[in-house]
Amino acid sequence: MIDKEIEYKQICSDILGCSKCDLGCDKLDGFNPRVAGCGNINSKIIFMAEAPGFNETQFGKPLIPPGTSGKKYEEVLRELGLTREQVYTTNSTHCRPPQNRDPLPWESLKCLEYIKREICLINPEIIVTFGRFAALTFLDSFKMTKDHGKLQVSTKFKETSVFPLFHPAYIMAYAPHEKREQFKQDIKALKNILIERKIIPMVEAK
Numbered sequence: 559m560i561d562k563e564i565e566y567k568q569i570c571s572d573i574l575g576c577s578k579c580d581l582g583c584d585k586l587d588g589f590n591p592r593v594a595g596c597g598n599i600n601s602k603i604i605f606m607a608e609a610p611g612f613n614e615t616q617f618g619k620p621l622i623p624p625g626t627s628g629k630k631y632e633e634v635l636r637e638l639g640l641t642r643e644q645v646y647t648t649n650s651t652h653c654r655p656p657q658n659r660d661p662l663p664w665e666s667l668k669c670l671e672y673i674k675r676e677i678c679l680i681n682p683e684i685i686v687t688f689g690r691f692a693a694l695t696f697l698d699s700f701k702m703t704k705d706h707g708k709l710q711v712s713t714k715f716k717e718t719s720v721f722p723l724f725h726p727a728y729i730m731a732y733a734p735h736e737k738r739e740q741f742k743q744d745i746k747a748l749k750n751i752l753i754e755r756k757i758i759p760m761v762e763a764k
């Protein structure tokens with residue numbers, strides 16, 4: 559356990575000082591653009607978004623309110639009966655891109671080392687991804703419109719179960735009603751999987 563904590567601290571320290579790609583600059587809009595993953599390093603579940611936004615860099619935590627993605631993420635956790643402290647939360651690219659643009663392929667590739675180290679450390683039973691870029695970290699081919707809400711086995715990380723969801727920022731800001739409904743259905747499907755795998759308990763309706 560102590561070794562796990564030491565390795566976790568080392569991963570955080572390596573990310574927070576990283577300049578392996580152009581995103582690792584000293585400051586972006588006044589804050590360090592680098593955000594390390596956080597939460598329970600013994601969790602059976604990892605939630606992974608794409609890259610930090612402004613609020614994440616301000617507070618130094620992934621998917622954190624008052625950012626819209628963070629608010630929606632915490633809603634999802636509540637729906638699943640989970641808290642942030644029970645799960646591990648991270649991003650597939652650990653630095654905020656300027657103007658919140660999409661991470662470029664080589665930036666994601668450079669950051670893969672940290673994802674590998676986080677997964678090796680936590681050894682989750684399932685990884686829930688938010689958005690296309692996070693899903694593509696684990697799957698060779700992925701189309702959000704047809705592959706969201708389907709449990710898959712990673713083609714890049716052996717035997718890792720991946721459950722892709724729409725990105726919370728999309729659901730909050732742009733998604734039409736139909737996609738919001740699909741997102742709700744996907745959360746229900748995820749909840750059933752987590753219950754089946756005994757990652758969360760079944761709660762009897764009163």
Ligand code: SF4
Nearest residue numbers: 576578579582653669
């Ligand atoms: S995005 Fe990843 S690889 Fe690039 S500087 Fe940030 S932590 Fe390093």
